[in-house]
Amino acid sequence: MTKISLSALTMALLIRRSDAVCEGDISLGSTCDLAALEAAISGSTCTIDLLFPDGDAATAVQELCEYDAPTQFVKIQGSYQLDQRSMNGGGDVKDGENTFDIDVARVKRFIDNEMNNQVIAWPEYAQKEEYNPANGYGDNGYMPNFNIDPDAEKGSCKLNTAMCCFVESQFDFVDNSDICRHDLSKSPQSNHIKSAWSVFSGDESSHCVGFTWEDGDIYKGNTLFYTSLYQTVVNGYMGNVPGAPMCACVEQMPVVTKADCVTSTGTALEYTFSVDKDTGDVSASHSVAMTYGDCGGNDLKAQVKATHAGSDIETAIDEYLVGDDCDITNAVYLNDEQLLVPSAVNSLMNLDGAEYEGRSWKQLFGEGIFFLPPDYDAAAGDAEMRADLDACVASEGRQCLILRKCTSCTVESHKEIVYKRLTPWFPFQEGISTDTTIDLPNLFMNQWRNNNNVLHVDYELYSSVQDALTGTDEWEQADYNSNNHKYGFPRNSGPTGHVGNQWNSYAWSGGHADHHAFYIEVPSGTTVV
Secondary structure, three states, rough: OOOHHHHHHHOOOOOEEEOOOOOOOEEEEOOOOHHHHHHOOOOOOOOOHHOOOOOHHHHHHHHHHHHOOEEOHHHHHOOOOHHHHHHOOHHHHHHHOOHHHHOOOHHHHHHOOOHHHHHHHOOOOOOHHHHHOOOOOOOEEOOOHHOOOOOOOOOEOOOOEEEEEEOOOOOOOOOOOOEEEEHHHHHHHHHOOOOOOEEEOOOOOOOOEEEEOOOOOOOHHHHHHHHHHHHHHHOOEEEEOOOOEEEEHHHOEEEEEOOOEEEEEEEEEEEEEEOOOOEEEEEEEEEEEEEEEEOOOOHHHHHHHHHHOOOOHHHHHHOEEEOOHHHHHHHHHHHHHHHOOOOOHHHHHOOOEEEEOOOEEEEEEEHHOOOEOOOHHHHHHHOOOHHHOOOHHHHHHOOEEEEEEEOOOOOOOOOEEEEEEEOOOOOOOOOOOOOOOHHHHHHHHHOOOOOOOOEEEEEEEOHHHHHHHHOOOOOOEEOOOOOOOOOOOOOEEOOOOOOOOOOOOOOOOOOOOEEEEEEEOOOOOOOOO
16 A cells, blocks of 8 residues: 555645646546546647656556545544544544534535535545554554554454444434444554443444445545534534444444444546646546435445345344344353353243243253253253153153254254154163163263164154154254264254254354253143243
């Protein structure tokens, strides 16, 4: 990346001296680069060498196109400090002593006079061009909130998506999103905290709006302005979620349920190089007609998925825009990242004592957001499980069904698996199954083996309760541990062939069944204890 001179960032002017034989305006059309300039002057007496007698025309044209032709973001408020403070939720508008109208006057003048006829460059600053490369943020002048350098060791906007979340307004506040949580280590240059996290109740008022862009989008600076400073001046939105920036690339922002989406479009774009007839200095300018609006009915998540369909971004955005309910995503985060389990979420998702598919269920054990440990006494836990299985014999003529529900499993057939027992069980002996003994909780939890447990002989597997009750679409492929490995149910078994990594294990990690529960059918008229 070409480094930015101090004058380019503070004055937004990069001038190159030309020989006087090249005079007046040179129209480049809608593309600003050396090839466009060469095409524009072909057939005239003006040449590239005359325009740039000092040499290195390619660098000169690149700098004119990047830093002189468009309006620099810093020009709107006037300084890096004002931009940085406002994007983090502070600044004179939020914290100043003047009235709101006075504090936003400069930005309002830009909105009234220039917003609709200027291409706004993505924000870069002379103050960052030495700090960034020295601290792993890449060879650039981007502010930390919006570092789009793909080669930066840290701080880059890999999802090509930025968002603002406001928590107050000078005018009417539209609450359009719930704040779920924030990992403060994702935005240390905004909050000056190395490592911390916060989880929110979802009751806090917040208004979130954002945009996404494709590589090469020259109008993304306009959309950033429309998402951030415009929303403050016109709609009065301001203030940041505690510990988070007010506006940043989505990776640095809090996890929220949803966000509105905006976009900007330019038409009739025309770049012009001008040569001063007296000095020979070369400058660049442009004209354009800008329009701003929403994303045609899409919210931000839908727009990201549509814009980046088929790429990693399409699925990665799910981590930051999670849908209508914070409870589930917060529970997964607390369990996976902080090793905490909010019991309130279990009650929302758990089938323990509930009716499902026309049957009542009792939880045996579970992991993740369904956390329920087995009985500490292995013999007592096995005896209770056998009694629960036998409870259906009188009314159903079979043992009770065992159901595993797995919300984190990545294969649809394994999100719900039903085990239907056909034969009696071997006697109990703690630990791994043998040719004469079996430990039922351990069999399902950690060591899935074929001793007294052969598919089609001792049991059947199905992908739904109704299939198990009707004997429809029985699974065909079984897989087991042949040694002391601690892969639990159902190892790599599948409906028609082997399916990997959907197993659970209460002793090992590695499978996708991090959040699951085992339930056992409860006969009608029986109280779940």
